[in-house]
Amino acid sequence: MLSINNLSFYFGSRPMYDGANLHIKPKDKIGLVGANGTGKSTLLRIIDGEYQPDGGTISKSGDCTVGFLNQDLLSYQSEESILAVAMQAFERQNFLQAEIDRVLHKMETNYEDSDIDVLGRLQDEFENLGGYTIQSEAETILEGLGFTTEELQQPLHTFSGGWRMRVMLAKLLLQKPSLLMLDEPTNHLDLPSIEWVENYINTYEGAIIVVSHDRFFLDNTVNTIVEVTGAKLISYAGNYEFYVEEKALRNEIQKGAYENQQQAIKQTELFISRFKAKATKARQVQSRVKALERLDIIDAVVDDNAKVNFKFNFGTQPGRFIMTLNNVTKAYGSKKILTNTAGMIERGDKIALIGANGKGKSTLLRIIDGSEPIDGERTLGHNVIDSFYAQHQLESLDVNNTLLDELKMTGTGKLETELRSILGCFLFTGDDAFKKIKVLSGGEKSRVALAKVLISEANFLLLDEPTNHLDMMSVNILIQALQQYEGSFVVVSHDRFFVSEIANKIWYIEDEEIKVYPGTYEEYETWQEQRILNGEVVETKPQKKTVEKVAEKKPTIDDSAKKEIQKNLKKLNQTLSETENQISKLEADKVKQENLLADPTIFNDPAALKRENEAYQKILNHLEAVNDTWEGVMMEIEELEGNLA
Known part of the structure; x- marks a missing residue:
């Protein structure tokens, strides 16, 4: 459908x-x-035709x-309703509707027989294009x-x-292009909307390229990861979780x-x-010199998952209670x-404040901070020192300061070497x-503002959409920082991976009240799904296909049907055994091929390296297919055994 060849x-x-x-x-x-600045958004703009390549072809x-959904669209303004703006996607249908209205208006005062034919053709095309359903x-x-x-x-x-x-x-979704390109689509969506988009993408009939730092979103929507690294595009045949595992394996081999x-x-x-x-x-020396000159140098592995170690110094330890809200x-x-x-x-609470937009999450964060007027009581605990990070605080950075000067403004008295070490943790x-x-860039400013918050020696942090x-590398650094942070914090975030890694308590707003779940995000999700099944709450997202009907009665089966099931079970168990043998053999072949790829003589021969890499990928694809077969057979066995139970 679209081919990028030797792009420069x-x-x-x-x-x-x-290349x-x-x-x-x-x-x-x-x-x-890929890391910020490697050219992900640039590639989308090249495909869209906004940028022209310096070399290569796009066919x-x-x-x-x-x-193409890009961040520039944020500035688009219109006096029209949002429904009218969205319906601009139906260009041909809108034109036909205008023509139908024009002909009907003309017929009111100047009727001609030819108008009937024109009107009929317009209405037929309008109906064939689904014109009567576009608004719904x-x-x-x-x-x-x-x-x-x-x-x-x-x-x-x-x-x-x-x-x-x-x-x-x-x-854009209404236009249904053959190739849908989404640049950070989850940045401005709340959790229910993110889950809705995931469901939509899974049923979308065209191709999709999405740039996102949301790991859960990628895991739930894509079947291929393409990494931008070293001015190249490296493909991985799986979702983000597969990419992480496969890249670790490739890095080990490299x-x-x-x-x-x-x-x-x-x-x-x-x-x-x-x-x-x-x-x-002399001859042997010259031979080796020429061999070194011809050598195709293997690059050292660059670790994208940088490990960082933050040392948080609290001048003051707070009491047991950080903040109390009453009435x-x-x-x-x-x-x-x-x-x-x-x-x-x-003290020690690591709270994630989650939920749909418009429920009051940011308002509650400001209430906790004391910057939002309320009716009721807000009591700050003993010796609590708070620090608030919000997106608008990027504007408070002094644009004429250096990064080092900006960190010095926190007044912590840290030495320049300490501050440079902290900047290093944030990839500066x-x-x-x-x-x-x-x-x-915007992302770099966010990292500076976050660094200022984290070194402020506050023992209570308030973070509004920090990711x-x-x-992803920066999100990983922030996760490590918050995991090492010994104080308390409240975070508003729609990034489910981020929340699942840092929170030990979940807050949400329901029925105009603060509700608390005393556990991790993963545990909260399981609990919430059970509440939906029990009818305690109304689900706000499309029902998952994996949820089965509750209390469904099993039909009874007669003896002949039981014999048929047992016969099929015997065949399936035999197939299962054969499949397991295949998996064992393929896994052994995989290890053997990995050892072969680690041989330096292979790396020195580009043709051999390409051949062995193709053989390795063929083994992986075969192994994945056989594993899928094994899973399918197991599901059939479990279903038949369930019918016998």
Whole structure:
């Protein structure tokens, strides 16, 4: 459908892509990953035609259409309603509707027989294009993305940037392009909307490329990961979890090959150094020199999962209770957020505040901070020192300061070497410390602001969407920092992986009250699903296909049916045994091939390396297929055994 061949693209003298290749087939679901600045969004803009490549080709089939959701759409404004903006996707249907209206209006005052024929043709085409259902289709998608029925008629310009982005996403989904490209679509979505988009993508008939730092979102939506690294595009045939495991394996193989090659280079250089002055060894020395010059150097493995060690120093330890809320009521006009509710934060609480947008999460965070007026009591605990991180605080950074100067403004009295070490933890190395804030990207500014919060010596942190604009490496660093943090915190986040890694307690707002689940996010999800099954709450997302009907009665079976089931079970168990033998053999072949790939002689022969890599991938594909077969057979056996029980 779309083929990228030998792509080259430069920003100044810096190569973003150099000989990169990618082939996108219909129905491919691709997650594009890589560190910030490697060129993920750039690639989408090249495919969309906004940027022209410096070399190589991008070939599309004649019927391939491309739709691109990018962050620039945040600035789009319109006086039209959000429903009308979304329905701009139906360009031909809108044109036909206007023509039908024109003909009907003309016939009211100047009727001609020819108008009947024209009207009939227009109405037939309009009906064939689904014109009579486009409004309900647009309403369904907008409501799935979190808009209420009443909001559909409100002008687009009355909504914030994040909500306008949802309208543009709805418009794009309604266009149904052959290739849908989404750049950080979850940045402006709450959890129910993210889950709705996941369900939509899973049933989308076209191909999709998505750039996202949300690991759960990628795991739930894509079947291929393409990593942007070293100006190349490296494909992994699986979701993000598979990519992490497979990359670790490839890195292990590469690390072994790199170390073997370095040892061989060292020995060769030692030979050259030792015998270069001996005339009798001149031929051998020259041969080795030429061999080194021709050598295809294996790169050292770059660890994307940097381990960091933060040392948090609290000048003051708080008492047992950090914050107490009693009889708190908060409303904006007629819109009630909280009514006579209570909440308590204790020392050591790591709270994730989750839920749909509009429920009052950020409002509650400001109430806890004391910056939001309320009716009721807010009591700050003994010796509590808090620090608040929110997206708007990026604007409070002094753009003329260097990174080092900005950290000094926290007043912690840390030495410059300590501050540079902290900047290093946040991926700012060497002379980066002397960069001006004004030259940083949005994600880099977020890292600086987070670093300031974390070194402030506060014993209570409030963090509002801290992972927005961070790449996965930066999110991983923030996770490690918060895991090592000995104080208490409340985090508002829609990143499920992030929340599952850092929270020991879940808060959510329901029925205008603060509700508490005393456990991890994974445990909360299981508990919430059980509540839905028990009818305690109404589900706000599409029902999972794996949920079975409750208390469904099994039909009884007669003796002849039992014999048939037992006969089928015998065959299936035999197939299962054969499949297990296949898996054992393939796993042994896999290990053998990995050992072969680690041989430095293979790495020195590009043709052999390509051949053995293809053989290795063939084994992996075969192993995956056989594992799928094994799972299918096991499911059939379990189902038949369940019928016999």
